[in-house]
Amino acid sequence: MNVEQAYNSWAAQYDTNKNRTRDLEAVGLRATLADVLFEACLEIGCGTGKNTEWLVRKAMHVTAVDLSSEMLERARKKVSSNKVVFQQADITQPWQFATQVYDLVTFSLVLEHILKLDFIFEQTAAALKPGGYVYIGELHPFKQYTGTRARFDTDEGRQEVACYTHHISEFTQIAKKHGLKLIDLNEYFDDGDRTGIPRILTLLLQKV
Ligand SMILES: C[S@@+](CC[C@H](N)C(=O)[O-])C[C@H]1O[C@@H](n2cnc3c(N)ncnc32)[C@H](O)[C@@H]1O
Structure with missing residues (x-):
């Protein structure tokens, strides 16, 4: 099952399943962007709209x-x-959907499904105004190292979605290559327990 088929199949239960990764990333996005002002937002991998609802309250336009x-x-x-x-x-194809320049591009739990980040960051930088922001919220690579990955259960059994591990330095180095400067990095833990392995990694980048 490819990624598109997997999410078409997962969609009916995506919002209602117990999913700590989904819920904790929502916390990370809201905390990271609380004080960031933006009018035009490009939300990549919006899924069922978990974060779209929040972004649209702050923005004048969301693609x-x-x-x-x-x-x-x-x-x-x-x-x-x-x-x-x-x-x-x-999004692995040229971004014809980016019909304007944006103040903010967001990625929530989507880059783990993308093998090559270089093209994605190139397109992101091109879609941003100077000074514009990029928010990334991903399953933390430390969590991936322990075997956690996007999966859901169906009548036919457990389905796993194709995932790739991107180390933290991969995000920051490719961002730098495309003129995106790291301005914030945070980690979110299950139940706020910082003695455990972080579940969510958030990055805030700015186009210089
Ligand atoms: C784990 S869901 C996250 C959805 C939402 N952002 C959230 O946080 O709940 C990942 C989403 O990325 C989308 N996605 C995966 N690969 C993609 C691609 N190549 N282009 C566009 N969307 C993609 C999937 O269809 C899916 O809706």
Whole structure:
């Protein structure tokens, strides 16, 4: 099952399953962006709209992009605002959906499904205004090292979605190559227990 098929299949239960990664990333995004001002936002991998709902309250416009038609259908039902344009697209292909320049590009739990980050960061930098921000919230690579990965259960058994591990330095070095400077990095832990392995990594980058 490829990533698109997997999320089409997962969509019906994505919002209702117990999923600590989904929920803790929402906390990370809201905390990281609480004091960041933006008018135009490009949300990459919006899924069922978990973060679109929050972003649209702060923005004048959100372009929300996802590969999966089933995930997008749920997002469209959840977020009824004329400030949002939903687009189905594969972000590993040229970003024709980026129809303007943005103040903020967000990635929530999507880059783990992308093998090559270089093209993604190149397209991100091109889509941003100077001084614009990039938010990344991912399953922490330390958590991936222990075997945690995107998965869901179906009547046919457990389904695992193709995932790749990106080390923290991979994010920061490729960002630097494309003129995106690291301005904040944080880690989120289950139940706030900082003696454990962090579940979520967040990065805030700025186009210099
Ligand atoms: C774990 S879900 C995260 C959804 C949402 N951002 C959230 O935090 O709940 C990952 C999403 O990335 C999307 N995705 C994966 N690969 C993609 C690609 N190449 N292009 C666009 N979207 C992609 C999937 O369809 C899925 O909706």
